[in-house]
Amino acid sequence: SQQGEEDPQALSIQEGENATMNCSYKTSINNLQWYRQNSGRGLVHLILIRSNEREKHSGRLRVTLDTSKKSSSLLITASRAADTASYFCATAGSSNTGKLIFGQGTTLQVKP
Amino acid sequence: EAGVTQFPSHSVIEKGQTVTLRCDPISGHDNLYWYRRVMGKEIKFLLHFVKESKQDESGMPNNRFLAERTGGTYSTLKVQPAELEDSGVYFCASSLGGGVYGYTFGSGTRLTVV
Numbered sequence: 175s176q177q178g179e180e181d182p183q184a185l186s187i188q189e190g191e192n193a194t195m196n197c198s199y200k201t202s203i204n205n206l207q208w209y210r211q212n213s214g215r216g217l218v219h220l221i222l223i224r225s226n227e228r229e230k231h232s233g234r235l236r237v238t239l240d241t242s243k244k245s246s247s248l249l250i251t252a253s254r255a256a257d258t259a260s261y262f263c264a265t266a267g268s269s270n271t272g273k274l275i276f277g278q279g280t281t282l283q284v285k286p
Numbered sequence: 287e288a289g290v291t292q293f294p295s296h297s298v299i300e301k302g303q304t305v306t307l308r309c310d311p312i313s314g315h316d317n318l319y320w321y322r323r324v325m326g327k328e329i330k331f332l333l334h335f336v337k338e339s340k341q342d343e344s345g346m347p348n349n350r351f352l353a354e355r356t357g358g359t360y361s362t363l364k365v366q367p368a369e370l371e372d373s374g375v376y377f378c379a380s381s382l383g384g385g386v387y388g389y390t391f392g393s394g395t396r397l398t399v400v
Binding site for chain 1: 290292317319321327328329330331334341342344345377379381388389390391392393394
């Protein structure tokens with residue numbers, strides 16, 4: 175299986191609800207990043223959490239990192255229709271060469 | 287500041303033809319990366335430039351792919367000759383300091399080989 179696996183692969187919720195996406199990885203990391211891709215557009219960097227951090231917040235986003243389980247979660251609170259997009263986690267290895275390893279992504283649909 | 291610019295945004299070519307993709311990174315970003323997403327699969331690393339030097343090209347699939355970054359500014363990725371399995375979205379990203387603060391990605395080039 176690939177590093178940076180995410181679940182669920184697809185998630186459909188109502189506006190106002192919270193959305194949680196999970197990511198697992200296999201090797202030691204320097205940091206883990208979450209990106210969003212709106213349909214037909216580029217990847218937008220959302221948040222970066224370093225290997226020595228356990229939780230990070232940015233607006234309606236909350237990211238957790240558990241290095242012992244090699245997993246991370248992204249929580250979007252009070253979702254909006256504009257949050258509809260694909261979300262990807264990506265890990266930067268402990269050697270921090272700059273190379274990212276991406277998961278297959280979670281497609282989130284927020285219904286108005 | 288201007289973001290990472292890629293063009294063309296879409297390209298449809300026939301098998302056996304040549305295509306060149308271009309990426310203009312954010313001015314001052316020494317690090318430039320190419321990634322691609324083949325249909326239904328994960329986004330995969332292709333290569334990494336630091337200025338004009340190839341730092342890591344371990345993700346380049348084969349010798350039909352040639353990336354250059356003359357002068358350390360914009361980069362090109364040439365596919366010659368293109369095969370059907372090369373279809374996908376090619377992303378470029380740039381960063382300061384190896385990406386410790388994250389990367390800025392372009393909108394991607396959707397390549398379709400028919």
